[in-house]
Amino acid sequence: MRPIIKGLTPTDTDGNEIKFVKYSRSRRYLIDRIGEYCSYCERKIESNLAVEHVQPKDSNPQLRLDWNNFLLGCTNCNSTKGNTNVILSDYVWPDTDNTYRYFSYDHTGIVNISNTINDQNIESKIKNMLDLVGLQNSPPRHGSADWERASDRRYEHRILAWSDANHYMNAYNNSSDEIRTIMIPLIITIVIHQGFWSIWMNVFENFPEMQIELISSIPGTNTAYFPELFPIS
Secondary structure (H helix, E strand, O other): OOOEOOOOOOEOOOOOEOOOOOHHHHHHHHHHHHOOEOOOOOEEOOOOOEEEEOOOOOOOHHHOOOHHHEEEEOHHHHHHHOOOOOOHHHOOOOOOOOHHHOEEOOOOOOOEEOOOOOOHHHHHHHHHHHHHHOOOOOOOOOOOHHHHHOOOOHHHHHHHHHHHHHHHHHHHHOOOHHHHHHHHHHHHHHHHHHEOHHHHHHHOOOOHHHHHHHHHHOOOEOHHHOOOOOOOO
């Protein structure tokens, strides 16, 4: 899960905080700040990308128009999360935590808790987030009635992204420096249009030059969590 920094409440030309009349009006500001991606599953969503309320607006009407309560969510993550009342400190969040370090991705398409986590409290928070938006869900059996009805294809999209990332990583690994220079913008273009930033970051973990490009290419990625790649001067 990509760690993001969305910044303070947007301001108008006079420097005053914008008071959103409708929460949907914040969508363009969020996209400008953190990209046109679901904040949870990381898919690129070109339509129906919703302003997602971290704490549900129905049970927290005072937060309905609060910038600090906004993220972006796809239909699947949003509907799975639903109106679940959350205690913020019981979860990890992409806009407040180093979520890249907390989750692992592989060829199975299932998102798991990273095996580097050795803190039970943090592990519990990570599991809560997985359950909240259904990132650990397995798909129904292929050909079953549930499979035919299923609208959630996040799992399949992750498998495809993993396959693509590994294909290009192997090609990159076996290429000369000259060819790598040509490949980098091609790979970045694919990630920008496909999403699944964390999968590509995981697959290219042995190529810091590519990770720097991946981090720099997606708006709002929090570089503070990558001091080994972006040293603080």
